[in-house]
Amino acid sequence: MRLSTSTGYIKKHHSIENTLRLMKEAGFDAYDLSLRELSAPGEPVAADDYMEFAKKVKAIAEEVGIVCNQAHATFPPEKFGDEEHNKATFERIRREMEVAAYVGAPMIVVHATKPVPKGYDVVAENLRFYNSLLPYAKEYGIKIAVENLFEWDELRERRKPCGIGTSEKLAAFMEKLDPEWFTVCFDIGHAAINVENPEDAIRNLKGKIGCLHIHDNDFVNDRHLVPYLGKVDWNEVMRALAEVGYNGDFTLESCVFEGAFPAELTLDALKFEVSISRYLMDKLESYK
Numbered sequence: 001m002r003l004s005t006s007t008g009y010i011k012k013h014h015s016i017e018n019t020l021r022l023m024k025e026a027g028f029d030a031y032d033l034s035l036r037e038l039s040a041p042g043e044p045v046a047a048d049d050y051m052e053f054a055k056k057v058k059a060i061a062e063e064v065g066i067v068c069n070q071a072h073a074t075f076p077p078e079k080f081g082d083e084e085h086n087k088a089t090f091e092r093i094r095r096e097m098e099v100a101a102y103v104g105a106p107m108i109v110v111h112a113t114k115p116v117p118k119g120y121d122v123v124a125e126n127l128r129f130y131n132s133l134l135p136y137a138k139e140y141g142i143k144i145a146v147e148n149l150f151e152w153d154e155l156r157e158r159r160k161p162c163g164i165g166t167s168e169k170l171a172a173f174m175e176k177l178d179p180e181w182f183t184v185c186f187d188i189g190h191a192a193i194n195v196e197n198p199e200d201a202i203r204n205l206k207g208k209i210g211c212l213h214i215h216d217n218d219f220v221n222d223r224h225l226v227p228y229l230g231k232v233d234w235n236e237v238m239r240a241l242a243e244v245g246y247n248g249d250f251t252l253e254s255c256v257f258e259g260a261f262p263a264e265l266t267l268d269a270l271k272f273e274v275s276i277s278r279y280l281m282d283k284l285e286s287y288k
Helices: 016-026 050-064 083-103 122-140 167-174 188-193 198-204 234-243 255-259 263-287
Strands: 003-006 030-034 067-072 107-109 143-147 150-153 158-161 182-187 209-213 250-252
Touching: 003 067, 003 263, 016 030, 016 050, 016 263, 030 083, 050 083, 067 083, 083 107, 083 122, 107 182, 107 209, 122 143, 122 167, 143 167, 143 209, 167 182, 167 198, 182 188, 188 198, 188 209, 198 234, 234 263, 250 263, 255 263
Parallel strands: 003 030, 003 250, 030 067, 067 107, 107 143, 143 182, 182 209, 209 250
Antiparallel strands: 150 158
8 A cells, every 4th residue: 555645736836847755755666647727827837838737746756756547637627608718628638647657546536516406317427427537548548536515505505515415326336437437536625625534434435446635624614634634533544444455545635734834844744644534544444
């Protein structure tokens, strides 16, 4: 099991080159390449020569001695009724899949289409969307990870699971996709927001989880905190991961924590995350 974290909020303060070096110095084995920021207008993955950037990232990672264990695509992927936007975003995600595969990521997280308006079949809409990416997954040799997500409930003014957001609905949805090319990215913080105990959701998704987003919150807001700064029961989460036989990597997405500090303290923040994570990884192993 390798220890990884997202490049997303670190990239706010540092170049991608320095980000990878800081992560390696702090003690991470791998990096989760957040492509949403890197493919925004004016950024390198939005440029015509985007594969030159991919080559640069791969070379730096090889020099530093850190590998890309997963990536994250642009979100949200679609807006209902806005075909121009959807076409542009689809091409952006395709490009991100190509870059992620080139730098060595075996999988890329692609968010579901949400929210789906009344009168539309949420399962059918998401099957259409994900299967539209399947030819590129095969072409580039990269697996697509479907994440458990929430959306905003306008009526109740609170977060709620998206159409395939609960563990039971997501488990059923994954049965409709080709397991050779699709897996689940289980987001621990999102499960908490979706009114599920994360450990119960993990058990419901047994055999379907290919990667993780590990972070903590107050079970209300998507705070992306370091474990133990929120309300998640980490003993039970590690126990559940051991029970279901999870054998993937340990990937943090505590990006709000990392982004809270000035650039001069990034390394210290990353080292703190490494200490907490190694403690949890040892706990997970002890439960096997």
